[in-house]
Structure formats: structure tokens, C-alpha cells
Amino acid sequence: FDEVIVDTATKRKQYPRKIAECVIKTMKAQHE
Amino acid sequence: SINPLLYETQFFGFTPQTCMLRIYIAFQDYLFEVMVAVEKVILKKASSLPGSTLSAVQIRGSTETFLRFMRERFNRLFVKMEQVLLQLVLNIPPNILLPEDRSHEKYPQGREDFHLLQQEVEQLRLRYKAELGAKHALLAELEVQKVTQARLKKTLHWFDGLGDAHGPLGLGEMMAFLIQHSGRLRSITQDVTQKSK
Amino acid sequence: HIPKVKLLDTVVDTFLQKLVSAGSYERFAKCYKRFYKLQPEMTRLIYDQFITQLQTSIREEVSTIKEEGNLEAVLNSLDKIVEEAEDRKEPAWRPSGIPEDDVRSTLIPYFLQQQSSLKRLVQEQERENVKLAEMVLEGRKQVLELQQQIQARKQAWQMLTQVPKTL
Structure with a gap:
């Protein structure tokens, strides 16, 4: 349970930024 | 119900409960270790006393009595310490938003708003593409116009080479003269024809 | 606001003090009564050593845990975050448990930025x-x-x- 909590919380901390980076990259590529 | 303290875990990178468990186990281990050391020293001392009747079993009994008492107090005190630490130290107050979640403060938009925004961005992209297309078409026509105008000017220039619309200098007068006298010529011709009949 | 690091040290110290006062010398001598009667001074020495060792070990453990989890810096940064949010009283946003909903807000600033730059490009x-x-x-x-x-x-x-x- 503890591992699941840490794993979920870590994703919540890191993934939004990673997803945002991907979205920005996609936007830039589309623009180009 | 277990409060998984997810937001705290998101901040600390570990669950506060794990941290407290880590502290509890470490503290308890030290209590045991120190008690073992105490018992060893007492045993050693007692056995070195001349005529001492104190046995290892008795000493072990004393140790267990003291340790049982200490553990009971230790657990009670630790529960209190854990509550304080979980409430005041390893805790994210409810009004706090972690830095990585700052966007939620400014953009609480729901699903619809987001899709609307995405659609608008898409429409803007299409409009931009259309404008770019228009630009290329306009530039292409300007290019064509440049060539056409050059060709037309060249034609005009060619005409200029022929002089003005009335041809080279004097041709106009000559033509006028011819035109003027062609009428006379025609009437003379007609007279002659007439007379010859 | 008491800094959380200071709070942590204070709470651990209080815990230790109470543990030590619970495990008093009287209690210790009473449990080791036979040995105490034979060697009262030695008993006192051993008890003092016991307490000192216990306190030292527990304090060292706390320092180790602080170092392992970089706890001082983390707690200080949390103090800062709490201080910055002083003026806001209402409960803040929390993850909804639906990732695609939650990630949306993260992306909005970029879409807004895209929207304004595209608007500008279109106008130009x-x-x-x-x-x-x-x-x-x-x-x-x-x-x-x-x-x-x-x-x-x-x-x-x-x-x-x-x-x-x-x-």
C-alpha cells in the first residue's frame, strides 16, 4: 500500500510537467 | 479509514507513516540495544563480585521487567510524538498548494473550457494556415504580374520603336497628305473614265 | 510559525525527556534491586550510561533520518511555501484522482500561450x-x-x- 501511495504521489508530482513538455514539443513541431 | 496522506507524500517523496515507522523501529531498536548492553555490564559486574548469588536468570528477569515498563511508556509517548509530527511537521496544511500544482490555482477550468480552448487554438491554427496560403497566393500573383508587366512593357516599347501610333516622323503627314489627295486622285480618275466613255 | 525543523527537534527532545523521566533511576534501581543492594554506586553509573547512550543513539538516528530524506531543506522549503500562502484561508486544490482532469490545468497555460501567439500571428x-x-x-x-x-x-x-x- 505504501509503495502504491509513493508511486501515485510521485507520478502526480512529475507527470504533469513531463506531459506539458511533450505538449509543448508537439505544439512547436506542429507550428514548424 | 486510513488517510494515505497522498499530498504529503507528493511533497516529501515518502509517506509520513513510513517515516514515523522508520523512526519508531530505530528508536525501539536502540532501546533494546542499550538494555542488552546494560544487562551485559550488570552480569559482568555481578559475576565479578565475590560471593555474589545473583544469577543470570534473575538479572534477565530484572531486565525484562524494566524493559516491559520502558516499552509501554515508549509506545505511549511515541503515539503522542507521532500525532504531533504528523500534524505539525510532516503535514501539508489544507490551504497550501504545492508548487507543481500552481496552475490549478489560476486555471480551475473544467473539461468543457479546456476543449473550447483547444478548439479555438485549432481554429486559429487553420486561420493562420489560410492566411499563409493567401499570402503565398498573393505573392505568386505579384510575381506573375511582374513578368506580365515586363512583357507588356516590352511590347509597348516595341511599339515605341515603331514611333508613335502614327509611325515614324513624317509618315503621319505623308499619310494625311495621301489621304487628302487620294480623294482628288479618285475624282480625277472618275473624270477621265467619264470623258473616255 | 515555528520552523518545522525546530519543531521536529523539540518534539523528539520532549519525547526523550518524558521517556527518561518515565524510566527514572528509582524505577531502574527497583527493577535491578538485588544488584542495586550489592553495588548502588555502580548501579547509578550504569543507569546514567544507559540514559546517555539512549539519548545519543536516538538523536543520532534523527540526524541520520534528516540527512537521508534531506529533511532539513525539505522542511525549510515547506515552511517557505506555507508562509507564501499565508493570506489564503480557503482549502486549496487537491488531486481529484482523475489524472486526465488534473493534468488539464497544467496544460492550459501553454494552450493560452499558443492561443495568444497564434492570434498575433494571424493578425500580423x-x-x-x-x-x-x-x-x-x-x-x-x-x-x-x-x-x-x-x-x-x-x-x-x-x-x-x-x-x-x-x-
Whole structure:
């Protein structure tokens, strides 16, 4: 349970930024 | 119900409960270790006393009595310490938003708003593409116009080479003269024809 | 606001003090009564050693845990975050448990940025295209004029070519 909590919380901390980076990259590529 | 303290875990990178468990186990281990050391020293001392009747079993009994008492107090005190630490130290107050979640403060938009925004961005992209297309078409026509105008000017220039619309200098007068006298010529011709009949 | 690091140390110290006062020398001597009767001074020495060792070990453990989890820096940064949010009382956002909902807000700033830069690009392009369109219209006019001029010249010459025939 503890591992699941840490794993979920870590994703919540890191993934939004990673997803945002991907979205920005996609936007830039589309623009180009 | 277990409060998984997810937001705290998101901040600390570990669950506060794990941290407290880590502290509890470490503290308890030290209590045991120190008690073992105490018992060893007492045993050693007692056995070195001349005529001492104190046995290892008795000493072990004393140790267990003291340790049982200490553990009971230790657990009670630790529960209190854990509550304080979980409430005041390893805790994210409810009004706090972690830095990585700052966007939620400014953009609480729901699903619809987001899709609307995405659609608008898409429409803007299409409009931009259309404008770019228009630009290329306009530039292409300007290019064509440049060539056409050059060709037309060249034609005009060619005409200029022929002089003005009335041809080279004097041709106009000559033509006028011819035109003027062609009428006379025609009437003379007609007279002659007439007379010859 | 008491800094959380200080709070942590204070709470651990309080815990230790209470643990030590619970495990008093009297209690210790009472449990080791036989040995105490034989060696009271030694008993006192051993007890003091016991307490010192216990406190030292527990404090060292706390330092180790602080180092392992970089707890001092983390707690200080949390103090800062709490301080910055001092003026906000209402409960803050928390993850909803639906990732796609939650990630949306993260993306909105970028879409808004995209929206404003595209708006600007479209406006710039529209302005440029208006100018280009004027140039194209002007160009078309000029082409028409040139064609008309040529047409006029052509007719004039054609007229001229008629004359010899007439003659």
C-alpha cells in the first residue's frame, strides 16, 4: 500500500510537467 | 479509514507513516540495544563480585521487567510524538498548494473550457494556415504580374520603336497628305473614265 | 510559525525527556534491586550510561533520518511555501484522482500561450495580406492599363494598315 501511495504521489508530482513538455514539443513541431 | 496522506507524500517523496515507522523501529531498536548492553555490564559486574548469588536468570528477569515498563511508556509517548509530527511537521496544511500544482490555482477550468480552448487554438491554427496560403497566393500573383508587366512593357516599347501610333516622323503627314489627295486622285480618275466613255 | 525543523527537534527532545523521566533511576534501581543492594554506586553509573547512550543513539538516528530524506531543506522549503500562502484561508486544490482532469490545468497555460501567439500571428498575417492584396489590385490595374495601351496602339496601327488598302 505504501509503495502504491509513493508511486501515485510521485507520478502526480512529475507527470504533469513531463506531459506539458511533450505538449509543448508537439505544439512547436506542429507550428514548424 | 486510513488517510494515505497522498499530498504529503507528493511533497516529501515518502509517506509520513513510513517515516514515523522508520523512526519508531530505530528508536525501539536502540532501546533494546542499550538494555542488552546494560544487562551485559550488570552480569559482568555481578559475576565479578565475590560471593555474589545473583544469577543470570534473575538479572534477565530484572531486565525484562524494566524493559516491559520502558516499552509501554515508549509506545505511549511515541503515539503522542507521532500525532504531533504528523500534524505539525510532516503535514501539508489544507490551504497550501504545492508548487507543481500552481496552475490549478489560476486555471480551475473544467473539461468543457479546456476543449473550447483547444478548439479555438485549432481554429486559429487553420486561420493562420489560410492566411499563409493567401499570402503565398498573393505573392505568386505579384510575381506573375511582374513578368506580365515586363512583357507588356516590352511590347509597348516595341511599339515605341515603331514611333508613335502614327509611325515614324513624317509618315503621319505623308499619310494625311495621301489621304487628302487620294480623294482628288479618285475624282480625277472618275473624270477621265467619264470623258473616255 | 515555528520552523518545522525546530519543531521536529523539540518534539523528539520532549519525547526523550518524558521517556527518561518515565524510566527514572528509582524505577531502574527497583527493577535491578538485588544488584542495586550489592553495588548502588555502580548501579547509578550504569543507569546514567544507559540514559546517555539512549539519548545519543536516538538523536543520532534523527540526524541520520534528516540527512537521508534531506529533511532539513525539505522542511525549510515547506515552511517557505506555507508562509507564501499565508493570506489564503480557503482549502486549496487537491488531486481529484482523475489524472486526465488534473493534468488539464497544467496544460492550459501553454494552450493560452499558443492561443495568444497564434492570434498575433494571424493578425500580423492579415495585415500583411491586406497590403499584398492592395499591391495585387494595383498590379492588376497596371496590367489592364498596359493591355489597353497596347490595344490602342494595335488599333492605331491597324487603322494605319487600312490606309494603303484604302488608297
